[in-house]
Amino acid sequence: MxxxxxxxxxxxALGAAGMVGLAGCGGNGNGGAGEQRLSWHAGGTGGTYFPLSNEIKTIVEENTDLSLNVQSTGASVENVGSLADGTADFALIQNDIAFFAKNGTGIDSFQDNAIENLQGVATLYPxxxxxxxxxxxxxxxxxxxxxxxxxxxxxxxxxxxxxxxxxxxxxxxxxxxxxxxxxxxxxxxxxxxxxxxxxxxxxxxxxxxxxxxxxxxxxxxxxxxxxxxxxxxxxxxxxxxxxxxxxxxxxxxxxxxxxQAMIATNESVPADTVETVTAAIFDNVDDLSIKTDFISKDSAQDGMSIELHEGAAAYFGETGATQTETEQ
CATH class of the missing domain: 3.40.190.10 (Periplasmic binding protein-like II)
Structure with missing residues (x-):
């Protein structure tokens, strides 16, 4: 201790753990065009991210030709690293951590090390x-x-x-x-x-x-x-x-x-893949059993703290990528 x-x-201490993948901020391991298996990083099994992610997995796989590999992780900061180096195609993270990472500020792990390929999909619940x-x-x-x-x-x-x-x-x-x-x-x-x-x-x-x-x-x-x-x-x-x-x-x-919990991705995941996954989730929110009072298409951009992926923007009818004006 x-x-x-x-x-x-x-x-x-954050700079020494959970951030190994931040050095390679370009590639995408599983989300290339024509590939059907996607990597989805969640959180610990005792929290909300992991069971919710598995419900999302079921919805996506029942409504699309895609499959999701849900992984238990250390959650937000670690998940940013996985999105940055492309070992994850989608992940659940906190909106504050997303803002820090995208802007290279806030905490030592991201200071002057902006994760430029990080993009948002939707916010979910408090x-x-x-x-x-x-x-x-x-x-x-x-x-x-x-x-x-x-x-x-x-x-x-x-x-x-x-x-x-x-x-x-x-x-x-x-x-x-x-x-x-x-x-x-x-x-x-x-x-x-x-x-x-x-x-x-x-x-x-x-x-x-x-x-x-x-x-x-x-x-x-x-x-x-x-x-x-x-x-x-x-x-x-x-x-x-x-x-x-x-x-x-x-x-x-x-x-x-x-x-606020949110779904994030990286810019190298194809727009049609992100739009397909987003549509599967938000067209079928009634099939969720976790946080159902909060998750909806109408509220899915509330608290969005980073630039929106073009595939998500297409689904939500946004005219362009958006970013909440959030200041420290």
Whole structure:
């Protein structure tokens, strides 16, 4: 474990993990013309990306001649690297990470290293920041996290980036960091190996559900002055609420913040392939069972933070590639 004191030191670790593919920002491994098998990179099996991606796989394969190979990954930052070097044709990422990558800014991994071939397809749903602990830890508020052992998500993931942004913005700079996916973080909490964990994903997150079914959990709120400080630090965070009853034993609403999940691709994937995949998904959203209150054709460009791929633009009837005016 490493002791952290500043945001820059926290984020420097990202440059060493999950970004190996960033050096080759041109090729496309699986999405060439005439090839029917596409690579789709998701996230950890305990989050929302992976099960949702497998539902999308089923829809695409039932409605097109394409097949999707869904892979579990470290999620957003790692997925950007896979899109950049062409080992992934499509991936789920956070809209803030997409903006950082496309513009070569925001975090050390992307600073002055813009991923120019990264393009957007559609936004999907709010990704809620869930900060979970157990009742027995004595942690009841964000201020109690000073000196704690915290799992901030997989090394190089969007979850880690968000966690470190939030902790610094509320003045928590002295903590021991662990890095693991949601399922392992749940096990760490249950075993007493960590004090708290950040999970970023559409509620309910399976790993938290499983934890809550066997342990008394507490979800820390991000509200009031703390929430305003978080949003001032990073404008892509939006207010969000985890409804009471989402997780066993958490009966009251919990105020927090969220980013936005989105589908991304790279510019070398053919336009007709992107349009076909996009149409399959958004013409058949009724076949999804995950985040159905949020995913729709009408809202699929809300929060789009990067240039839109021409195939997606064709499906959504956009007159040209678009990019949300998002500032740090």
């Amino acid at each position: 490493v002791k952290h004191h500043t945001r820059r030191r926290v984020l420097q 990704e809620t920041i869930t900060l979970v602990t157990l009742q027995g830890t004595g942690i009841e508020s964000l201020s109690d996290l000073s000196g704690a052992t915290i799992n901030t998500g997989d090394l190089g993931s969007g979850t880690q980036v968000n966690a470190n942004q939030i902790l610094e913005s509320v003045g928590v700079t002295d903590y021991d960091e662990q890095n693991a996916g949601f399922s392992q973080a749940s096990e760490q909490l249950a075993n007493g190996d960590i004090d708290a964990a950040f999970v970023v994903g559409g509620w309910p997150v399976g790993a938290i559900e499983d934890l809550a079914n066997t342990n008394d959990i507490r979800i820390l709120s991000i509200e009031g002055d703390n929430r305003e400080a978080v949003k001032e630090e990073a404008s892509w965070f939006a207010d969000d609420t985890i409804p009471g009853g989402t997780y066993s034993g958490v009966d009251d609403d919990v105020e927090t913040v969220a980013v």
